[in-house]
Amino acid sequence: MRTKCKGKSTVFFADPPRIISGGTIVGDVEAQGPLGGYFDIALEDDTWGEDTWEKAERKMFEHAVRTALEKGGLTPMQVDILLGGDLLNQIISANFAARELEIPFLGLYGACSTMAEGMLIGSMLIDGGFADRVACAASSHFSTAERQYRLPLEMGSQAVPTSQRTVTGAGCALLSGSGCADKGSLSNVCIAGGVIGRVVDLGITDAANMGAAMAPAAADTLKRHLFDTGRTVEDYDLIITGDLGSFGSELFLMLLNDAGIDAGTRHLDCGNIIFSAEQNAVCGGSGCGCSAVTMNGYILPRMDAGEYERILFMATGALMSPTAGLQGESIPGIAHGVVIERR
Template sequence: MGKKCGQQSINFSQPPVITSGANIVGPEEGEGPLASGFDWILDDPLFGEKSWEMAECKMLEESAKLALQKIALQTQDVDFFLAGDLLNQIISSNYAARGLEIPFFGLYGACSTFVEALLLGSILIDGGFAQRVLLSSSSHHLSAERQFRHPVEQGVQRLATAQWTTTASGALVLEMQGEGPRVNRGTVGKVVDMGVSDVHNMGAAMAPAAADTILTHFQDTETNSDSYDLIVTGDLGSVGQAALVDLLKQRGLDLEEKLQDCGLLIYDTGKQDMHAGGSGCGCAAAVFTGLLLQKLREKQYQNLLLVATGALMSPIISQQGESIPAIAHAVAVTG
């Protein structure tokens, strides 16, 4: 039996093991409900650096190092490093890779990057191309605002549909053997564009891609909502999650009771003014390496489907009036 199943999915014959995870978050994230699951909460979003961009580079690199340190590994023990971020030319990942000196694949899938890396790392291990893979992704609120919207110094009022880019990074170690949750299967997303062009409403742009990937995953892998204890998206926020629920109901699938979203989990939206919730490459990375990985290890979740979404927009092309293409990748993880 082949490893490819259906049109877009993969069954791993030797499911890779998640042996370690680590994360670093900013001050706002540390004030949220998931604080106990974060390894390092920064007091200063500059992280001792001279710019927000260099602070993000440092976050990504340090979270990757921390994931290795937790299981007493050195960088030379790793076959490949897979990483991505939101900034132009994925500079956070490139500069982190410079410091780590591990053979490197740079990835860009916007907020879906963490699961894209998890999928590709699993393929490398299950395919026999690697024994051990390190993966990481990051985002920084202040660097992302400067690139995609408005420098925060301008004090531009954010719309109610806008999401707050998390200041966070997360890293995982995947191995062929060991103890920990396993990546059993995954679904590679397709780019979906329903014509949404509002860069302040990424949830609406990404929800159709999430719906497409979830439905495809169930069809390809012959699973259904009962196969999973929890289905977690990242990061649709309140607007996107409501749209996803509606889109799935139109296809005869009611997941409202089983769905959660990393962008809504990471903040206390009742007390913290994050509008529609969190977003960014670091959001799903920090939530998974913190709360969700802990619950998988403790067997509170036996089977979890993580579906990370990404708005594949460019500031330049968006200013030219182009719509926002989106993608969603999924991995099924067993505790």
């Protein structure tokens, strides 16, 4: 029976799971950015001593989970389910990291929306009585993403004015049911509810303009959530989007404005704050790691300290495929939302 739903697509948990800790690892460029000091581990070199960037990314994924577990005072054996994914084909980073962690694993692919997707499903599993503790993780790596989706790194080409830089980073949020008396680095934040995103596609075909491809999905998710709950933007201290970037954010606010919603003062985009203007990221950061490290390293600890009471975190994903792109297809977007409250 649908007992925990509000409206068509918003869910609220009977017993909201707590986020007890977060683990974050970033590459050297992210570490030099404005949020550099907030992350647990900063790499000096983006191969992290491995032969390939792919191996480095899976190691980052694994260690983001291990760091979150350490900060939550738990071992992998005590975690019931690992949820996570990344941007690479067959989500290899998550799969190989799960092999090392030996936690029962459900792989997710939501492109850059994976962090929110994991937190939403993880909370459902805990509130549904299927798990006590769930680790939700996501990773992305600039060098692995470039070679899979774009051009070789040493190829001399110019950045398009709407392009974004994939964040090298992995983040993990550790969720725990209220029945467990776990004491982690975070003690006051819980996931009160969420909203499952729809795939929205307004026909953007330019793979160098992902903000424009994702903005309609983010606006759709927010509009449906506000409609379901009867809430307004003012009920949230922050409306956080994952990686719309500066141009995508502008379009997101434009689409909300069309619906009579003014989110301007409360909107924050992780892609807009992770790099500084001098770091040549053009429109900002992107990738699963962008929202994963910004949320777990920067936003949640600040919320725990009392800065915000209630936020809506919507990680945005551009579900693009190089094959579909070459065949002239547009880029579908998706955004999942989680309502995080301080209790």
